[in-house]
Amino acid sequence: MGIIDSNILQKVEKYTQLLWPQGNPSFCKTIQSYSEQLSKLDQTIRRMIVESLGVEKYMDEHMNSTNYRLRLIKYKEPQSNETKTGLHAHTDKNIVTILYQNQVKGLEILTKDGQWINVDPTPDTFTIMIGDSLHAWTNGRIHAPFHRVMMKGNEARYSIGLFTIPKAGYMIKAPKELVDEEHPLLYMPFSHLEFITFSYTEEGMKCESALKTYCGV
Numbered sequence: 001m002g003i004i005d006s007n008i009l010q011k012v013e014k015y016t017q018l019l020w021p022q023g024n025p026s027f028c029k030t031i032q033s034y035s036e037q038l039s040k041l042d043q044t045i046r047r048m049i050v051e052s053l054g055v056e057k058y059m060d061e062h063m064n065s066t067n068y069r070l071r072l073i074k075y076k077e078p079q080s081n082e083t084k085t086g087l088h089a090h091t092d093k094n095i096v097t098i099l100y101q102n103q104v105k106g107l108e109i110l111t112k113d114g115q116w117i118n119v120d121p122t123p124d125t126f127t128i129m130i131g132d133s134l135h136a137w138t139n140g141r142i143h144a145p146f147h148r149v150m151m152k153g154n155e156a157r158y159s160i161g162l163f164t165i166p167k168a169g170y171m172i173k174a175p176k177e178l179v180d181e182e183h184p185l186l187y188m189p190f191s192h193l194e195f196i197t198f199s200y201t202e203e204g205m206k207c208e209s210a211l212k213t214y215c216g217v
């Protein structure tokens with residue numbers, strides 16, 4: 001289930017009507033309040049990234065270039081001793097993803113030296129993932145990791161992801177201050193929507209990095 005603009009109550013109410021035509025105020029309030037609070041965490045993280053790269057002059061442009069989408073996901077228990085893939089290995093295509101989950105393990109991240117490691121968050125932990133669009137905007141300074149969900153055992157896994165997404169029409173382009181001889185431009189400017197569309201094509205799905213294939217220099 002995916003809710004666009006989940007930090008805006010009217011948008012959540014409109015979506016909720018599809019599931020509960022008579023309305024569900026408690027669901028709406030919970031979703032909106034969760035999204036609003038985590039959007040502040042997202043903004044803190046992005047401000048820290050922009051500052052740490054010394055490109056504060058792009059702060060407003062960057063902060064105003066995004067929307068939020070909330071996704072609620074259920075991974076069924078395999079009900080056998082075999083490990084089953086819940087979600088194939090991928091990089092997120094957006095800016096930042098903030099994940100929260102129940103206490104059923106399954107999320108794995110590929111380290112830069114090629115090892116799959118388990119993510120095992122405590123109930124008071126969020127997992128923050130950088131997506132391809134922020135990786136490209138920082139001209140590769142920040143890594144967007146491959147991750148996947150592997151299910152075993154007999155309990156379902158639930159996760160909730162808040163995805164920060166570039167607004168339609170916004171062109172993702174690394175600030176010129178992040179491009180120099182030591183750091184040549186890695187990706188041509190691109191539209192997130194067009195990149196997503198490419199990533200779902202046969203070519204986009206079979207290449208190792210949809211981002212590199214789509215707009216790599």
Ligand SMILES: O=C(O)CCC(=O)C(=O)O
Nearest residue numbers: 073092099107149159161
């Ligand atoms: O369920 C999770 O923990 C990961 C979800 C995820 O990677 C995604 O939706 O892109």
Ligand SMILES: [Fe+2]
Nearest residue numbers: 090091092147
């Ligand atoms: Fe993901």
